[in-house]
Amino acid sequence: MLKLNNINKIFNESTADEKIALDRINLTLNVGDFVTVIGSNGAGKSTMLNMVSGALTPDFGQIYINGEEVTKLPEFKRSKLIGRVFQDPMSGTAPTMTIEENLAIAYSRNKKRSLKIGVDKQRKELFLHSLESLHLNLENRLNAKVGLLSGGERQALSLLMATFTKPSILLLDEHTAALDPSRAELITNLTEKLVKKDNLTTLMVTHNMQQALDLGNRLIMMDKGQIILEVGEEEKKHLTIEKLMQEFQRIRGQKLTSDRALLSS
Numbered sequence: 156m157l158k159l160n161n162i163n164k165i166f167n168e169s170t171a172d173e174k175i176a177l178d179r180i181n182l183t184l185n186v187g188d189f190v191t192v193i194g195s196n197g198a199g200k201s202t203m204l205n206m207v208s209g210a211l212t213p214d215f216g217q218i219y220i221n222g223e224e225v226t227k228l229p230e231f232k233r234s235k236l237i238g239r240v241f242q243d244p245m246s247g248t249a250p251t252m253t254i255e256e257n258l259a260i261a262y263s264r265n266k267k268r269s270l271k272i273g274v275d276k277q278r279k280e281l282f283l284h285s286l287e288s289l290h291l292n293l294e295n296r297l298n299a300k301v302g303l304l305s306g307g308e309r310q311a312l313s314l315l316m317a318t319f320t321k322p323s324i325l326l327l328d329e330h331t332a333a334l335d336p337s338r339a340e341l342i343t344n345l346t347e348k349l350v351k352k353d354n355l356t357t358l359m360v361t362h363n364m365q366q367a368l369d370l371g372n373r374l375i376m377m378d379k380g381q382i383i384l385e386v387g388e389e390e391k392k393h394l395t396i397e398k399l400m401q402e403f404q405r406i407r408g409q410k411l412t413s414d415r416a417l418l419s420s
C-alpha cells in the first residue's frame with residue numbers, strides 16, 4: 156500500500172525559475188491497485204514517481220509504504236520496496252553484463268546472500284522459466300551481453316527485473332514510449348501479465364490515453380502539480396478519451412487543442 160500525504164515540491168524556490176512541481180498531493184493506493192497517470196508536459200508526473208522512489212524528498216508532507224513512513228528513507232534503502240522501469244530501455248539494465256548477471260543482480264536485491272549448494276541451479280531454473288514467459292527467446296541467450304539486445308528486448312528484461320522480487324510498489328515511467336508500436340504493445344501486454352500475476356501495486360505514467368484507459372483499475376490526471384481528476388474502478392470501465400478531454404475542459408476551463416501530448420492515443 157502507498158500513501159502520499161500533502162506532498163509538496165517547489166524547485167528553485169524564491170528565484171525567477173521557481174516551479175511548483177507538486178502542489179500538496181494526496182494519493183492512496185491499496186494493495187493491488189494499478190493506477191495510470193496522465194497529464195500534460197511538466198504536470199509533475201515524474202516528480203511524483205521520484206518522491207515515491209526516494210530520488211527526491213518533499214518540502215513537506217509524508218510518504219508511507221505498507222503503513223511505514225519512508226519520507227526520509229534514502230533511495231538505496233527504499234529500492235528493496237520498489238521496482239521501477241524508465242522510458243529509456245538503456246537505463247534499467249547493465250549493458251556490459253550478461254542477461255544472467257543482470258537477473259542475478261535483480262534477484263539478490265531483496266535476498267540475503269546464500270552459499271547453499273543447489274541454490275545456483277535453482278536460481279538458474281527460475282531465470283530460465285521467467286525468461287521463457289517473455290516469449291522473446293531470451294532463455295537461449297543467458298550469456299549474451301544486454302547491450303546487444305534490441306530496445307524492446309531490453310525493456311522486457313527491465314520489466315522482468317523490476318518485478319522479480321515482487322516489489323511493494325511498481326513504478327512505470329512512460330516505459331513503452333520509446334518503443335515502436337508493435338514492441339510497445341508487447342511490453343504493455345507483458346506489464347499487464349506481470350502485474351496481475353503478483354497483484355502488484357502499480358503507478359504507471361503514460362502519454363498514451365488509450366493505454367491509460369486499457370490498463371489498470373484506476374486513473375488520475377495531473378496538471379500544474381495537482382491531481383485534478385481521480386477515476387475509480389467502476390467509472391474507469393466506461394471511460395473514453397472523449398470523456399477525459401471533456402473532464403479536463405470542465406475542470407480547467409480550457410481546451411486541449413494545442414496539447415496533443417496529453418491526448419495522443
Ligand SMILES: Nc1ncnc2c1ncn2[C@@H]1O[C@H](COP(=O)(O)OP(=O)(O)OP(=O)(O)O)[C@@H](O)[C@H]1O
Nearest residue numbers: 166167174176194195196197198199200201202203
Ligand atoms: N530537478 C529539477 N529542477 C528544476 N525544475 C524541475 C526539476 N525537475 C522537474 N522540474 C520541473 O518541475 C515540473 C514538473 O516536472 P515533471 O518532470 O515532474 O513533469 P512531467 O509531468 O513528468 O512532465 P513530462 O510529461 O514532460 O515528462 C516541470 O516544470 C519541470 O520543468
